Amino acid sequence: MQTNLADFIKDTPEGREADAILRKCVHCGFCTATCPTYQLLGDELDGPRGRIYLMKQVLEGKEATAKTQLHLDRCLTCRNCETTCPSGVQYGRLVDIGRKIVDDQVPRPLSQRIVRDTLKETLPRKSLFAPAMKLGQMVRPLLPQALKNKVPARQDAGAWPTTEHARKMLLLDGCVQPSMAPNINTATARVFDALGVQLIIAPKAGCCGAIRYHLNDHDGGMDDARRNIDAWWPHVEAGAEAIVMNASGCGVMVKDYGHLLAHDAAYAEKAKRIAELTKDVSEILPDFEEDLLKKLHGKIARRVAWHPPCTLQHGQQIRGKVEGVLRAAGVDVQLCADSHLCCGSAGTYSVLQPELSYQLRDNKLASLQATNPDMIVSANIGCLTHLQSGTQTPVKHWIELVDSALMSATG
Structure with missing residues (x-):
């Protein structure tokens, strides 16, 4: 795909990355066959190829519209298209860049801003989300179905193992998981304990950054990443073997830290090392x-x-x-x-x-x-x-x- 990026973006790191991604696309359309929203809506602009054209136009200087924003909003960022693409187009990275630019150009209605701001300010903060979830669980039978769908029944976390082991790995506690399904983390710790590995939660680590980043608050998402790196680094220096992820949404984000912070002189090398150490549970257990x-x-x-x-x-x-x-x-x-x-x-x-x-x-x-x-x-x-x-x-x-x-x- 030939490109001619506008001056406002072409000489930036995001512009150079977007340009390289766009040039890989050969318009083949294989991506539409596996795009969930295209299958539901049947609209070319609600498939990856159509969205790539929309983003290309904006990156080349055409003014974004509310319609552009809508089609990008409808994308799940499932990245199914990346698995299907024979040319290796990194659509997920392109849509992160494109959405941010479109949001900067197209002011959202007040109702949308309130919802999105509430999500990105509440979900990543356990100090806010945990009491809200606890209250929701207390009154769950009284909630309307739409809210009840987001409030799982209260769950017993079970006991966290206390045995010390020579082998140690870090576990990301996460932001919403400890309140919504606390047994997942304790179950992970118990399985590793049975296999002779101690899982450690760094107290100052929190949200992986995906929530803010994918709501187009890139600075906020990268601040979350820096905080986690700072929290984990002493344990990495002390010999932690891996950073274990039992939420795949967090895992894909943390594995991208090296890329996201590649231009941050203070964090680039640390971020790269953190990304290398990050493993999904399913990548570790086959060894045991x-x-x-x-x-x-x-x-x-x-x-x-x-x-x-x-x-x-x-x-x-x-x-x-x-x-x-x-x-x-x-x-x-x-x-x-x-x-x-x-x-x-x-x-x-x-x-x-x-x-x-x-x-x-x-x-x-x-x-x-x-x-x-x-x-x-x-x-x-x-x-x-x-x-x-x-x-x-x-x-x-x-x-x-x-x-x-x-x-x-x-x-």
């Missing part, structure tokens, strides 16, 4: 597979439907690892039809684009339920909450399944 299977004393008699989050299979390009761990433990793991498609959660998307989000959720649940599972398992808090809001079948993080099996085996 033999020990894990011995401790499980046989098979887990469960039939589960596995929903791979987009941030895992497309963002991090991790496929097959969760299924491998579970199947080795004897779990009957089923992948549903169109398992590559997004469930509609997509961070804050289910709040900002509820109609499309719930269509995608219902389509995904129909496919998952068709496998006749005892349980649905996934790997991201947003997916878990979103899917559970539409079904009575239990929806859990896959690490909780491993944890419960280990506790049964040792109990």
Whole structure:
């Protein structure tokens, strides 16, 4: 694709990156075949190729409009198109750049600004989100369905292991997960404890930065990244082997720290090292597979439907690892039809684009339920909450399944 970027962007780091991405696109349209919003709406401008044209026009100096903004807002940033693209177009990075420029040019209505500002100022702050979620859970039966969908029933976190181990890894506590599903972190810690690894939570680490960054507050998102790097760095210097992610949405963001902070002289090298150390749980546990299977004393008699989050299979390009761990433990793991498609959660998307989000959720649940599972398992808090809001079948993080099996085996 030939480009002629406008003066306001062409000599900036973002402009040079956008230009390189645009030049890779060959207009083939393979991306439209796997784009969830294109499949629902059938509009070229609601598919990756059409959105690339819109962003190209803005980057070349054409004034953005509210219509441009709408089509970019409808994008889930699922990055399914990246997996499909034969030319390696890094659409996710391009849309982050394009959305920010469009938002700078097109003032949003007051109602949109209030919702978006509330999300980016409340969700990343545990001091605000935790009491709000606790209150919501207390009055959950009285909430309207739209709010109830976002407030999971209160969950017991269980005990955090206290054994000291020579092997140590960091665990990102996260911002919303400790309040919405606290057992995920404690289950992860218990599984690693059983395998002789101590997980450490750095107290000053918090939101990975994805919420603010993907709501076009790039400075705020990168400030979150810097805070986490500062919190983790002493543990890295002390020999922490990895930074463990059990929320794939956080994992894809932290793995991008090196890229996002590449031009920050004070943080570039540290950010690169943090990104290298960051691993999804499913990337680590295969190394312990033999020990894990011995401790499980046989098979887990469960039939589960596995929903791979987009941030895992497309963002991090991790496929097959969760299924491998579970199947080795004897779990009957089923992948549903169109398992590559997004469930509609997509961070804050289910709040900002509820109609499309719930269509995608219902389509995904129909496919998952068709496998006749005892349980649905996934790997991201947003997916878990979103899917559970539409079904009575239990929806859990896959690490909780491993944890419960280990506790049964040792109990």
